[in-house]
Amino acid sequence: MNSPSSSSSSPSSPSKFLDLGSVFGQKEVKKILVLFLGLTASCLLLYKTAYPLPQELDVNNLTSSRPLLDHSSSSSPQRRPKSISFREVLENASTENRTVIVTTLNQAWAEPNSLFDLFLESFRIGQGTQKLLQHVVVVCLDPKAFDRCSQLHPNCYYLETSGTDFSGEKLFATPDYLKMMWRRIELLTQVLEMGFNFIFTDADIMWLRDPFPRLYPDGDFQMACDRFFGDPYDSDNWVNGGFTYVKSNHRSIEFYKFWYKSRLDYPELHDQDVFNKIKHEAIVSEIGIQMRFFDTVYFGGFCQTSRDINLVCTMHANCCIGLEKKLHDLNLVLDDWRKYLSLSEQVKNMTWSVPMKCL
Numbered sequence: 001m002n003s004p005s006s007s008s009s010s011p012s013s014p015s016k017f018l019d020l021g022s023v024f025g026q027k028e029v030k031k032i033l034v035l036f037l038g039l040t041a042s043c044l045l046l047y048k049t050a051y052p053l054p055q056e057l058d059v060n061n062l063t064s065s066r067p068l069l070d071h072s073s074s075s076s077p078q079r080r081p082k083s084i085s086f087r088e089v090l091e092n093a094s095t096e097n098r099t100v101i102v103t104t105l106n107q108a109w110a111e112p113n114s115l116f117d118l119f120l121e122s123f124r125i126g127q128g129t130q131k132l133l134q135h136v137v138v139v140c141l142d143p144k145a146f147d148r149c150s151q152l153h154p155n156c157y158y159l160e161t162s163g164t165d166f167s168g169e170k171l172f173a174t175p176d177y178l179k180m181m182w183r184r185i186e187l188l189t190q191v192l193e194m195g196f197n198f199i200f201t202d203a204d205i206m207w208l209r210d211p212f213p214r215l216y217p218d219g220d221f222q223m224a225c226d227r228f229f230g231d232p233y234d235s236d237n238w239v240n241g242g243f244t245y246v247k248s249n250h251r252s253i254e255f256y257k258f259w260y261k262s263r264l265d266y267p268e269l270h271d272q273d274v275f276n277k278i279k280h281e282a283i284v285s286e287i288g289i290q291m292r293f294f295d296t297v298y299f300g301g302f303c304q305t306s307r308d309i310n311l312v313c314t315m316h317a318n319c320c321i322g323l324e325k326k327l328h329d330l331n332l333v334l335d336d337w338r339k340y341l342s343l344s345e346q347v348k349n350m351t352w353s354v355p356m357k358c359l
Contacts, residue, residue, distance in 0.1 A: 086157055090196050093137045093155040098248070099197040101132060104184055106141045108323060109203055110148040115323070118330050119203045120152060125337065128210035139187060141180065159187065181241075181271045182263050189256040192248045202242035204317040204326050206333050211299070211313040215245050219292035220252045226303040226318055228296045235279045237293040240301065241272045242316055251289040258283060302329065302355040309340055309350045320358030329354045 094100050109115040116138075123129045123136070138156045140146035149156035161183065184200075191198050199211070216222055216232065224243035229236070246252050259275060266274050278284060279291075300306030301316030315333050317326040332353040340350060 084157070086159075086190070087194055089137055089155055089157045090191065090194065093135050094196060095135055097197070098195060099135070099199070100191070101136045101199045101201060102139060102188070102191065103136065103201050103203045104139045104141060104180075104187075105145045105149055105203055106180075107144040107148075110140070110145040112148075113327075115203050115326065115330070116148070116152070118206065118327070118334065121334060122206035122208060122337075125334070125341070126206075126208045126210075129207045132207070132210065141183075159183075178268075178270050182260065185256065185260050185263075185271050188246070189253065189260060192246065192253045192256060195248050197247045198245070200241075200244045200246070201314070202316065204330065205243055205301075206315045206330060206337070207313070208315060208337055209313040214294070214298045214313055216292040218290065219245075220247050220249060220290045221255065222246070222292040222294060224294045224299045224301070224314075224316065225296055226301065228293065228304065232292045232295065234293065235291055238303075239272065239275060239293065240303075240316065240318055241275065242301075242318060243294070243299055243314060251287055254287045255284065255289045258287070302358045305352050305354065309336075309347070309352070315354075317358065320355065325357040328357045332356060 090100055103119070105116055120133070123133045133153075134155075136153065136155060138149045138153055140149050140156055140158050141161060143158065146156055146158040188198065188200060201207070222245040224240045225237045226240045227238040231237070246256075259271070259278065262274050262278050263269075263271070266277060269277070296304040297306055297308055297311055298313045299316070300312055300314070301318040303319035306312035306315065315330075317330050320326050320329065336350075336353050340347065
């Protein structure tokens with residue numbers, strides 16, 4: 001047997017030759033691999049520069065600064081979702097002293113060329129009324145009224161009602177009319193409870209001048225009249241609930257709650273007639289609400305038209321039953337107003353063309 005020392009010392013040993021060859025081969029392979037990897041990394045860097053990979057979406061850093069869909073080109077006013085809260089609509093529309101102008105609308109009055117169009121037009125052509133439109137909240141009693149309102153006005157609220165279809169024309173004193181009127185009183189109670197003062201206006205009232213300067217500074221509850229007998233403190237004026245100004249305080253809230261509750265005592269009467277029943281009751285005196293009633297010179301209507309077009313603020317299609325009659329005569333009101341505005345000087349004793357069909 002050969003010893004290990006004798007076999008490794010021979011310069012011509014085949015195993016020694018193989019060991020040197022393998023060392024040489026490994027060094028060359030390493031050089032080639034290093035060169036290959038370097039070239040590969042350079043190629044990848046150039047590829048990424050030319051064709052960057054999409055970045056991974058970081059869901060934690062999403063913001064609403066840029067919407068996913070750009071609706072900036074959509075027509076205005078922007079349609080509000082039906083789910084927006086009533087308080088939000090009131091906040092958006094309120095003045096600095098938390099006053100809003102509220103009206104109600106159903107499908108029959110919201111149709112094109114119907115009362116809602118005339119209502120909005122009166123604000124546009126009235127004196128000092130254009131700026132008031134931003135404070136108008138339209139409470140819609142059915143989905144179609146809400147859709148039409150949203151096309152024309154920014155502050156629309158859809159009031160969902162159960163058990164009654166309010167979309168059609170509701171003739172005076174019919175059961176659905178009574179339900180609609182009491183739903184209105186309930187809603188206005190909520191407005192007061194949320195701390196908002198309001199002017200409530202029917203949509204068949206034309207706003208020809210800014211009425212705010214004609215509001216009484218010291219009354220909690222102020223109401224228009226079908227007929228005014230000269231004394232703004234006299235609760236025996238023939239009142240009309242189509243135009244009211246109410247300040248939010250504990251007296252007005254308690255009064256509205258009592259008014260709404262009293263419907264149960266007079267189930268066949270609407271809110272205006274019930275008001276006439278309760279206004280002299282002792283509990284109203286105990287509540288301490290201060291009532292004032294508007295002169296028809298400033299807040300006129302078809303029952304008693306304003307005697308002076310130089311002073312009139314609003315004209316109401318009261319004492320008039322039927323949508324077509326209201327439309328006809330309110331168009332005449334706006335025609336008379338446009339003629340008045342076209343005159344270079346104030347005209348004394350200019351007479352109205354109305355009422356005509358509403359006689």
